[in-house]
Amino acid sequence: MMTNSLTVVGAGVIGLACAWRAAESGVAVTVLDPAPASGASWVAGGMLAPVTEAWPGEEELLELGVASVARWPGFAEELVAASGRPAGLRTEGTVVAATGTGDRAELDALAVYLGRLGRSVERLNGRELRRLEPALGPDVRGGLSVPGDLAVDNRVLLAALRAAAQRAGVTIVERAVRAVLDDGSRVTGVRTDDGDVQAGAVLVAAGAHSAGLHPALDGLVRPVKGEILRIAHRPGAFPPPRRTVRALVDGRPVYAVPRDDGGLVLGATQAELGFDTEVTVGGVRDLLRDAERILPGIAEYALLESAAGLRPGSPDNLPLVGALGPDGLLVATGHHRNGMLLAPVTADAVAALLRGEPVPDPVRAADPARFSYARR
């Protein structure tokens, strides 16, 4: 599909990144969102961590993530130049910590699995891990060092993407889209809270809200609730880690992503409860308990914020990036836990599609048509 104008539904990290890239390549872009740069993108922890997120059976997602994290430093550099703002990238890397024997066995299995895929990770004992990150507590008995798994300050990133998009000529309109309209074969526009708007090409990048926007997306994206805490170092408290710290605590995953200002984002619970963004007592209790097991010094930190976001889950945990349904409909959604990570490859893929070119190789696995075949 070649087009010179595009309506993007959703101003989260995916919508803004795609809008910026499309506008840079000469497309006239309008983005519609009732609250730009909010939702899951605003709540997110910001891990760019395909290797430590790897899961047996999800090799295509690992390849896609590895391609995108490799793309990240260049993407960040381009974004800084385009926006005149920092992009929020942190390149200190990631450590994974385990407490009990079960947790260590699970990390060992992950290391073996990654080794078989040719992605060796460094296994460390507790002392070696604490030498890297003295903030790790005595309950940490072993783990991994994965310097290639990075992180980004999601809020700094969103501000930069918004600025870059606007500098490139993107129009951002604060309005809710209720549906993508078509005439049976072609997209004709979008239905907003404020009337219908004509459009020949529409990109749905509405995260967890995508499924309700067009019948072709029905059942393909569901909300996966995640609760997160933002905490910050206080004078006299033990300094925060420099690397992203992921951990397994009695089988429960927890992470702490450092920010440049001494902040830490603790995450994340996972629950499928529909469009529920209330933070629960039990969720906060679990996050605090598990994070304190790994980083005991945070007891003295300030608790700044608790929030819940809705990750856009897909049936196979791979995103949906490509054409779907009527002519003129593109989707870039279903990124689940990986929206920040996959923003660069997703934006590149959408830009390629808009130029009428095929998507880059690892993005092919994300072709949303894979579900259309299954449905027939």
Next chain:
Amino acid sequence: MMTNSLTVVGAGVIGLACAWRAAESGVAVTVLDPAPASGASWVAGGMLAPVTEAWPGEEELLELGVASVARWPGFAEELVAASGRPAGLRTEGTVVAATGTGDRAELDALAVYLGRLGRSVERLNGRELRRLEPALGPDVRGGLSVPGDLAVDNRVLLAALRAAAQRAGVTIVERAVRAVLDDGSRVTGVRTDDGDVQAGAVLVAAGAHSAGLHPALDGLVRPVKGEILRIAHRPGAFPPPRRTVRALVDGRPVYAVPRDDGGLVLGATQAELGFDTEVTVGGVRDLLRDAERILPGIAEYALLESAAGLRPGSPDNLPLVGALGPDGLLVATGHHRNGMLLAPVTADAVAALLRGEPVPDPVRAADPARFSYARR
């Protein structure tokens, strides 16, 4: 001191209650506060609980509190009539729950102490307590029922006090006061962020910030930080208690104060860290852990808010209500954990002083001159 005009420094529960009462008795009142109805009054849990707060050696505070809680229903009725708004009073009473044997022994000692003062409280075992409040968990082994200890929704109360004060002709000015000014023998005005304002009579009701306003208050009021959580029932979760629930959990006090809308206020930590209002990870962790031990159903509740307030602590835990220092200076501060409870008697006492009458009997113990004698 008889006066027909008064400048009140501080628009918390004490400042607003005093301003309303003074204005009703014909005094022209101006209240100065950079952020009316905020601070400790906004953060508070709202217990009106002199008996379950009782502490050996603090009999004068107990008498003062008992006098004020007896005054509360009438005060609330008058406030509803004066403001045209609800006052937020809840009359369901209070239960105190204990978990371990040490906690039960401590409650038994409290019951014996109160009995000796002629204030018998009902001792209940775990089953009896759960019959009153099914939300209490199986770890609760015994405790007390104290129907006369009440509660108030502090935010509803503040709105009513503000409305009543304004209806009575009080002027509320959003401005910070830095000092009370005098000529060596008489009050002459207040120094604000926006210049000096003349005043012949000033009431300092600035809570934890009172000590810095005049040399006569130096060292008499200090900030005592308290962290608090606001949670709310969610569909499907176990219903909240109807009564205020206080508890000792392994020696740590915790309370849950119900609100009419299904909310619960969990509190409160206690720490002396100066003017520090950051909520800490450790404080929230303790509150959640201890409250869940007593009310396990709250795990499914929504966490709405975490906040810290600064209680105005006094050297002997009694408030300071009366004349102090130069002529024309009144103070109503140092209420520590009991600002909501003591608002009715404090406002009555200040109104009496403004009419040139002596304060009611139990308020005499709060005469701030008690510290002047000690200093000589």
